[in-house]
Amino acid sequence: MVRAFRVYDTLSREVRAFVPRESPRVGLFVCGLTPYAEAHIGHGRTAITFDVVARALRRWGYHVFYVQNVTNLDDRLIARGQAEGRDPLELAEFHFQGWLRGMDQLDARAVNLYPFATDYMPEIIAQVSTLIDRGFAYAVEGDVYYEVAKFPDYGQLSGQRLEALRPGARVEMDPKKRAPEDFALWKAAKPGEPAWASPWGPGRPGWHIEDTAITGRLLGDQYDIHGGGEDLKFPHHEAEIAQAEGASGKKPLVNYWMHGGMLQMHGEKMAKSVGNVSGLEGALRRYGPEVLRFYYLNANYRSPLNYEEGKSLEEAREGYATLAQPYRRLREELLRGGLTRPGRELPPEIAKTATELPLRLDEILAEDFQTREAIAALYGWGRMLNEWSAKLEGLSGAALVTLGTPYRWAAEVLGLFPERTSAKAPVEFSALVQVAIEARGRARNRGDFGEADRIRQSLLQAGIVLEDQGTETRWQWKRDGVA
Numbered sequence: 001m002v003r004a005f006r007v008y009d010t011l012s013r014e015v016r017a018f019v020p021r022e023s024p025r026v027g028l029f030v031c032g033l034t035p036y037a038e039a040h041i042g043h044g045r046t047a048i049t050f051d052v053v054a055r056a057l058r059r060w061g062y063h064v065f066y067v068q069n070v071t072n073l074d075d076r077l078i079a080r081g082q083a084e085g086r087d088p089l090e091l092a093e094f095h096f097q098g099w100l101r102g103m104d105q106l107d108a109r110a111v112n113l114y115p116f117a118t119d120y121m122p123e124i125i126a127q128v129s130t131l132i133d134r135g136f137a138y139a140v141e142g143d144v145y146y147e148v149a150k151f152p153d154y155g156q157l158s159g160q161r162l163e164a165l166r167p168g169a170r171v172e173m174d175p176k177k178r179a180p181e182d183f184a185l186w187k188a189a190k191p192g193e194p195a196w197a198s199p200w201g202p203g204r205p206g207w208h209i210e211d212t213a214i215t216g217r218l219l220g221d222q223y224d225i226h227g228g229g230e231d232l233k234f235p236h237h238e239a240e241i242a243q244a245e246g247a248s249g250k251k252p253l254v255n256y257w258m259h260g261g262m263l264q265m266h267g268e269k270m271a272k273s274v275g276n277v278s279g280l281e282g283a284l285r286r287y288g289p290e291v292l293r294f295y296y297l298n299a300n301y302r303s304p305l306n307y308e309e310g311k312s313l314e315e316a317r318e319g320y321a322t323l324a325q326p327y328r329r330l331r332e333e334l335l336r337g338g339l340t341r342p343g344r345e346l347p348p349e350i351a352k353t354a355t356e357l358p359l360r361l362d363e364i365l366a367e368d369f370q371t372r373e374a375i376a377a378l379y380g381w382g383r384m385l386n387e388w389s390a391k392l393e394g395l396s397g398a399a400l401v402t403l404g405t406p407y408r409w410a411a412e413v414l415g416l417f418p419e420r421t422s423a424k425a426p427v428e429f430s431a432l433v434q435v436a437i438e439a440r441g442r443a444r445n446r447g448d449f450g451e452a453d454r455i456r457q458s459l460l461q462a463g464i465v466l467e468d469q470g471t472e473t474r475w476q477w478k479r480d481g482v483a
């Protein structure tokens with residue numbers, strides 16, 4: 001049995017009950033990166049939004065097949081490649097590897113497949129040909145355009161009227177197009193650009209067609225959920241609908257359109273092309289993955305999220321520290337004796353609340369993925385534990401594990417409070433451990449081995465194991481069952 005949930009659908013403009021096309025399978029496609037430069041923290045927001053959607057659906061019993069494409073060739077990649085004297089495809093691969101490292105650090109591993117656009121040339125050429133055959137597209141001098149006037153539903157997703165899309169008389173129209181709103185499906189090769197053979201001559205695909213060729217191949221003519229940033233609604237997603245439905249003759253392309261709000265820097269959308277960019281890797285180095293995930297998730301995914309350099313992530317760090325403090329306390333207690341440690345059992349009403357809270361958290365997420373509300377409920381649980389903290393000491397290991405249940409829900413679905421923390425301890429925590437290691441080193445240098453050993457034992461009690469390698473001391477989490 002899968003869990004029912006509701007989701008805001010951009011096309012119908014309402015929160016609707018989710019009905020999979022073929023339960024329990026769910027096809028999920030999210031527009032991915034054009035990796036022409038280092039990813040910024042705005043990209044991270046979309047990735048974490050849909051990472052949580054996929055995690056929640058899997059928890060609820062759905063078999064999610066999650067595809068996120070990579071536009072590894074477009075005008076910006078070609079321009080960047082020429083400016084840097086690099087092959088644009090190699091440049092895309094380089095920045096994509098950086099993206100994957102960031103995703104690994106963020107523990108955003110829900111994506112099943114990252115298809116590269118240039119690996120789908122046969123599918124792209126086939127779809128363009130079909131669109132020409134069915135009368136939706138026309139070829140001119142090596143280019144192919146989609147004739148928007150042939151698709152009456154164009155503009156429904158974003159609520160744009162065709163007349164409004166027409167540039168004013170001042171804008172000169174490309175003479176090859178029949179109408180200004182027509183968009184390129186295939187572009188004739190210019191000298192020095194990567195090119196593929198096609199029935200219309202050597203060239204490369206337009207941006208929009210990559211996605212529908214990929215989804216047609218991997219998810220079918222129709223699938224469940226299409227996601228992406230809000231800025232992609234128009235023209236990108238309108239174009240996708242026109243292409244896919246035009247080519248297959250089936251409506252609708254997808255049953256649910258999910259759009260994530262933008263990250264805004266002082267009210268302006270964060271985008272590489274605007275220049276107000278803060279790098280994802282730098283933010284991860286400075287704040288660690290949990291703070292970043294907390295920052296993204298402590299907001300409604302559909303709302304704009306303001307980003308202020310030096311302020312927003314500092315606040316998130318404090319907010320997450322408060323949220324994590326009772327959890328750390330539980331962990332520390334549990335490390336003293338583990339699951340089998342003897343002690344008092346929980347009062348029944350507390351045990352009941354602890355056990356039922358994850359179900360309540362599922363309910364919250366099942367109403368259009370209200371991660372902020374889920375975090376608020378976790379804060380409430382933390383306050384209860386804080387009031388209780390004096391009593392934690394006498395509790396049995398089993399009781400402590402029960403109290404940790406809501407945090408294990410958060411680890412599974414929100415990716416907070418990760419259990420395997422060895423490589424991913426928050427920066428400030430690592431710094432504290434380093435202070436202790438240095439104090440121990442100084443004690444040893446002056447021959448105070450008793451003190452050095454006391455420091456080692458205290459760290460061990462907190463679950464930290466020291467390892468001396470020559471003059472260097474490293475640390476790692478003790479690898480036994482922890483909260």
Ligand SMILES: [Zn+2]
Nearest residue numbers: 031032211236
């Ligand atoms: Zn896309």
